[in-house]
Amino acid sequence: MKRKAATTDKSADDLPKVRLITQPTFGHALREAQQTIADLDGEIVQLKLTEDTLEQTIADLDGEIVQLKLTEDTLGKQVIGLKNDLAQVGQERDELARELTEMQESESVEIQHLGAENTDLFRQILRSNIELQTLRNLLKAYDSDETTSVVPVLRNLESSNEHAVSKFQDEGQDVSTSQGQDHEIDHDDPCERESSVLRNVRVESSTTHRVLYPLDALPNDDAQKWLPQAFAYVDVDLGPAYADFLIQWINFERLHRWEKAGGRMENEERPKEITSWIREGRYPPRCKGPNLAGDFSRHFPKALRMWWAFLRSSTPLDRKGTADKNDWSALDKHGINGWFSIVVAMKWWGECLKSLTGDHLRNGTEEWLEMVAELTATLKELNKHLEE
Numbered sequence: 101m102k103r104k105a106a107t108t109d110k111s112a113d114d115l116p117k118v119r120l121i122t123q124p125t126f127g128h129a130l131r132e133a134q135q136t137i138a139d140l141d142g143e144i145v146q147l148k149l150t151e152d153t154l155e156q157t158i159a160d161l162d163g164e165i166v167q168l169k170l171t172e173d174t175l176g177k178q179v180i181g182l183k184n185d186l187a188q189v190g191q192e193r194d195e196l197a198r199e200l201t202e203m204q205e206s207e208s209v210e211i212q213h214l215g216a217e218n219t220d221l222f223r224q225i226l227r228s229n230i231e232l233q234t235l236r237n238l239l240k241a242y243d244s245d246e247t248t249s250v251v252p253v254l255r256n257l258e259s260s261n262e263h264a265v266s267k268f269q270d271e272g273q274d275v276s277t278s279q280g281q282d283h284e285i286d287h288d289d290p291c292e293r294e295s296s297v298l299r300n301v302r303v304e305s306s307t308t309h310r311v312l313y314p315l316d317a318l319p320n321d322d323a324q325k326w327l328p329q330a331f332a333y334v335d336v337d338l339g340p341a342y343a344d345f346l347i348q349w350i351n352f353e354r355l356h357r358w359e360k361a362g363g364r365m366e367n368e369e370r371p372k373e374i375t376s377w378i379r380e381g382r383y384p385p386r387c388k389g390p391n392l393a394g395d396f397s398r399h400f401p402k403a404l405r406m407w408w409a410f411l412r413s414s415t416p417l418d419r420k421g422t423a424d425k426n427d428w429s430a431l432d433k434h435g436i437n438g439w440f441s442i443v444v445a446m447k448w449w450g451e452c453l454k455s456l457t458g459d460h461l462r463n464g465t466e467e468w469l470e471m472v473a474e475l476t477a478t479l480k481e482l483n484k485h486l487e488e
Contacts (some may be wrong), residue, residue: 105110146325156203167290174487197482198465204319211315211316211319214315214316217313218312219313221312246384273419278419281343282334282392294467307374309342310337310343311335311346311347311350313331313335314330314350314354316354317354317358320357320358322357322358322359322360323358325355325360326360326435326436327358329382329383330436330440331350331473333382333383333410333444333447334440334444334447336447336450336451337478338450339446339450339453341469341472341473341476342446342447342450342472344476345443345446345472345475345476345479348476348479348480348483349440349443349479351479351483352434352439352479353434353435353439354484355483355487356434356435356486359434359435360435360436361436361437362433362434362435362437362438363432363433363434363435363437364433364437364438365411365431365433365438365439365441365442366410366411366430367415368410369403369406369409369410370401370446371403371404371407372403373390373400373403373439373445373448374444374445377389377444378392378441389448390448392448392451392452392455393452393455394454396448397449397452397453397455397456397460397464400445400448400449400452401449401464401468401471404449405444405472408442408471408475411430411431412430412431412478413430414427414430415427415428415430415431416428416481417431417478417481426485427483428485431478431482432482432486439479442475445467446468446472446475449468450468450472453468454464
């Protein structure tokens with residue numbers, strides 16, 4: 101009994117240890133492996149399909165490569181043909197250029213001759229216009245009063261043209277005469293009466309006096325860069341004196357072979373209207389030009405004369421006699437920035453006179469004609485110097 105009690109008194113730590121062994125569950129892992137195998141089989145099938153597609157694409161590309169090679173061969177043949185055509189066109193171009201050069205050389209003498217004839221023809225037209233307008237005035241006078249005698253008619257014609265702004269010179273003989281000059285008239289001879297009118301009557305401002313564009317400038321490349329616009333801008337009817345001024349300017353540009361860039365006139369003392377006109381682009385519609393109304397006819401001529409006095413001060417025209425008699429460099433300025441600016445200024449001055457009346461018109465016209473005559477004479481001297 102005592103031994104049994106002793107056994108009962110042992111603690112739980114003294115009891116033998118028992119290990120529980122559990123078997124792993126392979127079913128879940130097997131299913132996962134089977135699913136993985138199925139997925140891989142699907143990917144293999146997809147890769148095979150992709151491989152087939154790529155093989156088909158490669159086959160198509162091979163076909164396209166063959167087609168491109170055929171196209172390349174065709175284009176190569178076309179390029180060779182085009183090169184041959186280009187070479188032939190180049191030969192034809194060179195041949196045409198040679199023919200054009202020959203034509204220009206053969207026509208150059210004729211063009212120069214036509215240019216000289218152009219000037220002579222213009223002078224003939226001026227005189228014809230004077231004669232025609234004078235005869236019209238004579239007929240109007242006779243129609244207005246048939247009972248009027250010849251002498252009063254001539255006096256009326258002379259009086260009606262008292263304030264005309266135009267005059268014409270032919271071979272050193274002045275067609276227009278000063279007021280009050282008398283000529284003997286054979287009243288019974290109509291031809292003598294008409295001749296007397298031509299000697300004594302000035303032309304009214306309605307007579308057309310325009311300058312023809314220089315024919316020898318038409319084939320010139322330098323002239324085409326600027327002269328057509330410049331000529332059109334200053335080609336206005338302001339009488340034969342202004343027309344003769346334009347002719348001398350054209351002759352000056354001709355001596356410089358119509359070059360556009362031929363230096364520029366000094367801008368010191370230059371009227372502000374000319375400066376603004378140049379900055380604004382010169383021609384319509386970009387440049388509208390100065391306002392010729394209002395005070396323009398009073399202040400612009402003064403500014404222009406000051407500029408002209410400055411320009412001529414270092415030339416043989418210097419009245420003080422201090423300049424070199426052969427140094428025309430200050431005025432030998434051709435092209436767009438040369439004498440053209442002075443021609444434009446004279447055009448503005450002449451056109452602004454149309455808004456004047458009475459003594460203002462008479463005095464302004466006289467001053468303008470004096471300036472035109474001085475500038476024309478200067479250009480003649482300058483052209484003579486350039487021709488030497």
